[in-house]
Amino acid sequence: MKKVAIYPGSFDPITNGHIDIIERSLRIFDEVIVVVAINLRKMNQKNWWFHPTERLDLIRDVFKDEKRVKVDICDGLIMDYAKKKNVQAVLRGLRAAGDFETEFMMAAINRELNEEVETVFMTTGKNLFFVSSTVLKEVAAFGGSISSYVPKQVSRAVQKKLKTEGEQI
Numbered sequence: 001m002k003k004v005a006i007y008p009g010s011f012d013p014i015t016n017g018h019i020d021i022i023e024r025s026l027r028i029f030d031e032v033i034v035v036v037a038i039n040l041r042k043m044n045q046k047n048w049w050f051h052p053t054e055r056l057d058l059i060r061d062v063f064k065d066e067k068r069v070k071v072d073i074c075d076g077l078i079m080d081y082a083k084k085k086n087v088q089a090v091l092r093g094l095r096a097a098g099d100f101e102t103e104f105m106m107a108a109i110n111r112e113l114n115e116e117v118e119t120v121f122m123t124t125g126k127n128l129f130f131v132s133s134t135v136l137k138e139v140a141a142f143g144g145s146i147s148s149y150v151p152k153q154v155s156r157a158v159q160k161k162l163k164t165e166g167e168q169i
């Protein structure tokens, strides 16, 4: 049976931290579906930079040569999505201890919702534990370079976003 995992997150935008998790997970899974999970409540607060379709396009571009990585958007419950796609696992990344509590709670509630899908945690890659989309956006907004922590196309998209919408973000 083909082993498939979904990797849900905001990916606003995708970083080398996410990419490292996806690449390493392909040693275990035959296919990984990266799911841009939309939180409609958060969408209204305008605390995001990239529209979900822009995030999806960036992820798709980063993995254009990796056929085992698929990309999708979900605006409902991740566990309903997992059921619909008939996947075996939900993949999550752990950076530091701070991530643990929320992830632990989420895994517990997700098991309540669908006990056939396992949550699989992978620890952060080498020198990537401090990389988060939120922190990188802060650094970029203050003129710092983020090019060591995101792929080229993401770095370009962030610069473009700052130029075109800088005052609103």
Ligand code: ADP
Pocket (backbone or CB within 6 Å): 008, 009, 010, 011, 012, 015, 016, 017, 018, 021, 091, 092, 093, 094, 095, 099, 123, 124, 125, 128, 129, 130, 131, 132, 133, 134
């Ligand atoms: P963030 O906005 O904090 O980067 P996301 O919702 O996009 O978070 O993250 C999706 C998943 O990827 C989460 O499980 C998160 O903990 C994980 N993740 C994000 N960055 C890293 C990293 N640098 N190393 C390991 N896991 C990460």
